[in-house]
Amino acid sequence: MSGQRIDRFEILRELGKGGQGVVYLAHDSQLDRQVAIKTLRNFGNKTEQLVNEARIVSKLQHPNIIALYDFGEHQDSPYLVYAYVEGKSLAQLLKQDKILPFVRAANIACGVLEGLAYAHAHGVSHLDIKPENVMISSSETPMVMDFGLATANKDQRQDQGSVLRGTPRYMAPEIICGKQGDFLSDIYSVGVMFYEMVTGEVAVNGNSIFEVLHRAANEKIAAPSTLNERLDEKLESIILKAVAKNPDERYSSASTMKQALQDYLGETREVGTTQHGTHSTLEFLLRRMRSKSDFPALSNNISEINKIVSSESGSSNMLARIILQDFALTNKLLKVVNSASYGQYGGTINTVSKAAVILGFDTVRNIAMSLILIEFMQNKAHAAQLKEEVLKSIFSGIVAAKLSGGGDISEVEELMVCSMFHNLGKMLTIYYFFEESQEISRLIEQGESEKNSSIKVLGMSYTELGLGVAHSWHFPPRLIAGMRKLAVEKIPPTKDDLDCLTAAVNLSHELCRVATSSTEEDKHLSLCKLAKRYENAIKVSERQLSIALEKGLNELTRQSMVLGVSISNNPLLVSVRKWCENLLPIDQKIDEAETDGSLGIGHAVKPTNGEKDARPLNPEAILNAGIQDVTASLVSDYILDDVLQMILETIYRGMKFNRTMIMIRDNKQNAMVAKFGFGSKIDTVVSHFHFPLLFVADVFHLSIEKGLDIAIEDIHAPNIADKIPTWYRSGVNAPCFLLLPVMIKDKAVGLFYADMLTANSLKVSHEQLSLLRTLRNQAVLAIKNKI
Numbered sequence: 001m002s003g004q005r006i007d008r009f010e011i012l013r014e015l016g017k018g019g020q021g022v023v024y025l026a027h028d029s030q031l032d033r034q035v036a037i038k039t040l041r042n043f044g045n046k047t048e049q050l051v052n053e054a055r056i057v058s059k060l061q062h063p064n065i066i067a068l069y070d071f072g073e074h075q076d077s078p079y080l081v082y083a084y085v086e087g088k089s090l091a092q093l094l095k096q097d098k099i100l101p102f103v104r105a106a107n108i109a110c111g112v113l114e115g116l117a118y119a120h121a122h123g124v125s126h127l128d129i130k131p132e133n134v135m136i137s138s139s140e141t142p143m144v145m146d147f148g149l150a151t152a153n154k155d156q157r158q159d160q161g162s163v164l165r166g167t168p169r170y171m172a173p174e175i176i177c178g179k180q181g182d183f184l185s186d187i188y189s190v191g192v193m194f195y196e197m198v199t200g201e202v203a204v205n206g207n208s209i210f211e212v213l214h215r216a217a218n219e220k221i222a223a224p225s226t227l228n229e230r231l232d233e234k235l236e237s238i239i240l241k242a243v244a245k246n247p248d249e250r251y252s253s254a255s256t257m258k259q260a261l262q263d264y265l266g267e268t269r270e271v272g273t274t275q276h277g278t279h280s281t282l283e284f285l286l287r288r289m290r291s292k293s294d295f296p297a298l299s300n301n302i303s304e305i306n307k308i309v310s311s312e313s314g315s316s317n318m319l320a321r322i323i324l325q326d327f328a329l330t331n332k333l334l335k336v337v338n339s340a341s342y343g344q345y346g347g348t349i350n351t352v353s354k355a356a357v358i359l360g361f362d363t364v365r366n367i368a369m370s371l372i373l374i375e376f377m378q379n380k381a382h383a384a385q386l387k388e389e390v391l392k393s394i395f396s397g398i399v400a401a402k403l404s405g406g407g408d409i410s411e412v413e414e415l416m417v418c419s420m421f422h423n424l425g426k427m428l429t430i431y432y433f434f435e436e437s438q439e440i441s442r443l444i445e446q447g448e449s450e451k452n453s454s455i456k457v458l459g460m461s462y463t464e465l466g467l468g469v470a471h472s473w474h475f476p477p478r479l480i481a482g483m484r485k486l487a488v489e490k491i492p493p494t495k496d497d498l499d500c501l502t503a504a505v506n507l508s509h510e511l512c513r514v515a516t517s518s519t520e521e522d523k524h525l526s527l528c529k530l531a532k533r534y535e536n537a538i539k540v541s542e543r544q545l546s547i548a549l550e551k552g553l554n555e556l557t558r559q560s561m562v563l564g565v566s567i568s569n570n571p572l573l574v575s576v577r578k579w580c581e582n583l584l585p586i587d588q589k590i591d592e593a594e595t596d597g598s599l600g601i602g603h604a605v606k607p608t609n610g611e612k613d614a615r616p617l618n619p620e621a622i623l624n625a626g627i628q629d630v631t632a633s634l635v636s637d638y639i640l641d642d643v644l645q646m647i648l649e650t651i652y653r654g655m656k657f658n659r660t661m662i663m664i665r666d667n668k669q670n671a672m673v674a675k676f677g678f679g680s681k682i683d684t685v686v687s688h689f690h691f692p693l694l695f696v697a698d699v700f701h702l703s704i705e706k707g708l709d710i711a712i713e714d715i716h717a718p719n720i721a722d723k724i725p726t727w728y729r730s731g732v733n734a735p736c737f738l739l740l741p742v743m744i745k746d747k748a749v750g751l752f753y754a755d756m757l758t759a760n761s762l763k764v765s766h767e768q769l770s771l772l773r774t775l776r777n778q779a780v781l782a783i784k785n786k787i
Contacts, residue, residue, distance in 0.1 A: 006074045009037055009081070016089070025084060034084040035069060038146075039077055054080065056124060057147040064115030066135060066145040082145060086138045090193070091131035098200040099228065101435040102235060105197035106261050108134070111142030112190055113258035119147065120183040120254055127181045129189035130170040131196065168212045169202050173245050176217040184247040187257055191242025191250075192221075198235070199227040203243060220245070230434060234264055282460065282468040308361070319361060320352040320649055324678050330653065333364070350625035351653075353645040354633065385437075389427045392512060393420045395576075399552040400508035403540065418482030418505045421475075425466030429458065451487065491537040503537040508548075515549055515576045523579060553577055619654045623771035626650025630778045634785075643782045645676070647775045648752070652678040655768065657754040658734065661689060662742075662779075665749050670694070672704065672751055688731040689753075698725040703739040704748035709773070710739040714759035735759040740776045742783065749783055752776060 004011050009026040012034075016023045021040045028035050054071040061067060070081035090108065093100070100108070112134055116126060126133075126147055135143045168176075170192050172185035195203040203221045206212040221243050225231045238260050244250045251257035308318045324330055330352060349355045356364045397419035404415055429437045436457050443453035451461045458465065463485045470480050482501040494500045510530060518526040527542040534540065553576060630646050644662055652660040661677030674689035676682075695701050699720070703710045715724045715735050734755035742750035756762055764772070 006037060006039075006079060007072055009035065011037075021079075028081075036066075036082040036084045037079055038082065039074070039079045041077055060119055060122060060124065060147060062115050062118040063141065064111045064143055065119065065147065066143045068147065085135045085143055087136050089132055090134040090136060090142075090197075093136055094131055094196065094200075097435075099435060100197045101433060102198055102231070103265070103433070105194060106235070106265055107140070108136065108142045108197065109190060109194045110258050110261050110265075112144055112193075113254040113261070115142075115144040116183070116186050116190070117254035117258065119144075120186070125181060125183050126186050126189075127175070128167060128170075129186055129193060130167045131193055132167075134193070168209050168216065169204050171213070171216060172247070173217045174247055176213050183254065184250055187242055187250050187254060188244075188247070190254075190257070191239055195221070195224050195239050195243065198231060198239070199224045201227050217245075230431075238264065282465060286469065286472055319356050319364060320645060320678070323352050323364070324649065324652065350622075350629045351646045351649045353642065353649045354629045357639075357642050385430050386427060389423060389430065392509075392516075393423055393427075395552055395556055396422065396505075396508045396512045398555045399511060399548050400504050402548040402551045402555070403504060403508060403511075403538075403544070414478065414482060414501055415504055415508075418479055418501065419508055421466065421470065421479070421483050422485070422505055422509055423462065423466070424469060424483070425454075425462035425464070428469060429454075429462065429465065433458070489533070491534045493536045494538075499537070503534065507534050507538060507540070511545055511549065512576070515579050518579075549576065619656075619768055620771065622654035623650060623768065623775065626654065627771065627774055627778065630775070630782075634778065634782060638782070640782055640786045641676075644779060647779050648676070649678060650775060651752065651754055651772060655754065655764070655772075657738075658757045659685065660752070660754040661686060663689070663751040663753065665693070665747075672700070672748075674753075677753075685732055688727075691725065691727060696725065697723065699723045699739065700725060700728070700751070703741050704751055707741050707743045707746065707748070708739075709741070709769075711762055711764065712737050712739075713762055716759070736762045738762060738764070738772075740772060742776060742779050744780060744784060744787075750779065752779070 006024075006026065008030050009028055012025045012027060014022060015025050015036060021038050023036055023038045026035050026037045027033075051071060054068060058068045058071075066085055067083040068080060069083060072079055072081070088096075112129070116129075119126065124147060126144065128146060129144070133144065133146045135145055137143060170189045172181060172188040175181040175185055192203045195201075203224075204212055204216045204219075206215055221240070223236060224239055225236050238257070241260075242250055242257060251260065305319065305323070323333060333352065334349060334355070349358060352364070397416040400415040400419045426437070429440070440450070440453045440457050443456065444450055448456070451463070454460070454462045454465075460468075463483075467480060467483060470483060475483075478498060478501070481498050482505050484502055486502065486506045491503055491506075494503055507530070510533075514526045514530055515523075524542065527545050531540055531542055531545060626646060626649070629650070630643060633643050633646065648660050648662055651657065657679065659677060659679030659682060661674045661682070663672045664675045666673045669690075671690050671692045674686040677686055691700055693704075695705060699710055699712060702708060702723075712720060712724075713736055715721065715729070715733075715737075732755070734757065736757075736759050737753060737755035740752040741748050742752065
């Protein structure tokens with residue numbers, strides 16, 4: 001019809017067609033503007049009704065609704081005249097991309113809901129929300145169209161009874177069952193459409209219209225996370241609430257659902273544009289990370305560890321308490337600190353408390369942060385890509401340590417940590433914004449730089465994103481500085497040790513990139529260029545770079561079991577090892593015996609006691625190891641609190657109590673007062689855990705007065721209920737606990753407390769009780785020697 005006219009409108013070209021009609025781009029000669037004309041067919045004698053509906057809908061003027069300008073008839077067929085919007089329909093967008101990034105999908109849904117909320121307030125329900133009826137403008141504004149048609153369909157269903165006009169896949173169950181649709185039906189359709197945006201699949205499918213209608217009316221919609229495992233819990237709950245079969249279980253209004261999505265996005269502004277600035281991108285990521293159930297283990301732990309280490313009032317007890325929340329992390333950390341790298345300290349380290357005292361807070365912090373990151377990135381969605389990035393970071397950290405040539409342990413640890421987190425922004429983007437990370441990769445393949453590509457897609461570079469998250473985790477300034485990427489062509493001379501740290505981290509990452517991206521034929525030229533680029537900052541030869549790479553491979557092989565990283569068939573390391581082959585002349589090849597036994601987080605120290613597995617297999621082994629730690633500490637110039645922490649930690653880990661605490665006699669208050677502890681909500685419990693020394697006939701006073709070890713299996717048992725004090729029931733109320741008094745000259749100076757969450761779960765063998773008493777007696781000795 002190009003060149004033809006519909007009344008005063010000149011047809012320019014066809015925009016699209018569907019079962020209800022054809023849409024044309026046309027020129028309105030009267031008002032000199034472009035419009036979209038939709039011709040309608042199969043409306044028979046319903047034209048008058050359509051006119052009435054068009055009059056109502058034409059009054060809807062909203063940024064998220066495509067305005068209906070006019071209505072008319074041409075050759076006995078009605079047509080609707082809409083504002084022309086430059087852009088694509090959501091259906092076209094989904095056909096192109098299949099799955100949309102969660103942020104974009106949420107923004108689109110918010111825009112649709114904003115328009116619907118306005119329409120609902122004016123008494124108009126759409127009743128045919130689907131991807132074909134949502135336009136995404138060139139400025140990314142979602143706009144709803146075809147209101148007039150949808151409201152007409154509502155009345156048509158009323159008149160014809162069994163005739164359903166609409167789109168079965170997006171139709172609410174109550175409409176399928178013959179009831180009149182309303183604004184709650186629109187919410188259902190938005191939910192189904194949102195489901196499709198984030199999974200790439202329709203929520204209700206079937207081989208026929210009848211099958212689709214039957215499933216929509218009777219079968220529960222599968223959780224979207226079964227189709228897209230990256231979908232977080234909060235977003236999934238929003239979708240499932242919207243698509244509830246019972247309208248009363250859905251969001252009560254379009255505004256309510258929109259607010260839920262805005263809370264998810266962490267935004268209070270009107271949604272409808274994706275023009276995110278740097279701050280909003282970072283803020284959204286931080287909010288999103290907090291909303292995922294698996295992320296706080298990473299974010300909160302790292303943040304708390306950094307706070308404690310940087311605080312003047314931080315203690316080894318506080319540091320150990322955070323780390324002990326994760327048994328896997330505890331065991332890995334103890335295995336690492338007992339490696340050959342730390343053999344210089346002599347003996348073994350069996351408690352986190354002792355590790356913090358001997359190695360220092362910074363060392364324990366650095367090891368813990370690296371292990372937390374590795375643990376988090378393993379076995380997650382997009383595991384292959386994440387593992388690849390994590391492995392590159394681990395490898396780069398080890399290579400950085402090898403390039404350092406040994407030196408102070410803390411300096412080498414800084415290299416390792418900065419290298420581990422150097423690509424933090426990229427790793428988090430892969431995990432949380434996978435589609436965006438794929439788009440960035442496509443731009444890089446087309447010749448864009450990584451920095452420009454990430455800015456174009458995310459609004460900020462990977463580096464800015466990683467540093468922003470590091471700030472939120474309270475990383476110390478030195479580590480944040482070391483994470484920076486150097487973008488200049490020639491690295492300038494270093495001015496201080498911080499410049500040296502940053503240069504070394506960047507050099508190690510570039511060296512690993514060269515080894516994985518350049519051809520074997522270009523290897524010598526690549527190494528030469530790299531050495532030349534850094535010659536003003538770090539004096540390093542091609543041969544030294546080669547040695548660091550090969551030593552790094554050998555080292556990663558040794559530490560892979562500790563870190564839980566499988567490298568036997570890893571394409572990255574196979575590629576690097578092949579690249580390294582014949583890199584050095586025969587007389588310069590690295591002998592396996594020359595490499596040190598470090599784990600890449602300490603300098604080369606020859607083993608003094610071998611690689612001891614620091615993960616005991618049973619409670620008795622943990623208790624015995626703790627006793628050895630305490631014994632070794634008692635023969636040196638110890639700090640009493642440090643020893644008491646080691647004892648308490650050993651009891652907590654060995655017996656896997658829910659909570660352990662130590663109470664100390666406070667003569668000024670004439671009370672027994674909790675000093676510190678480990679376990680669930682320990683800070684709150686410690687602050688309320690105290691009782692006066694004035695005798696009362698309860699189990700706590702009986703223990704300290706008589707020096708009795710007491711085990712309570714169930715505080716609700718008839719024979720013991722009246723011996724449990726009110727302060728305990730109101731403040732702690734654990735049903736099962738153990739008391740071990742610390743007695744000196746028949747006077748209680750302290751009291752160890754440990755509890756379980758389940759009644760009758762305190763199963764302590766004779767051997768275990770003997771070991772617990774030995775630990776208690778060590779506390780007695782420690783206190784005696786300091787009095």
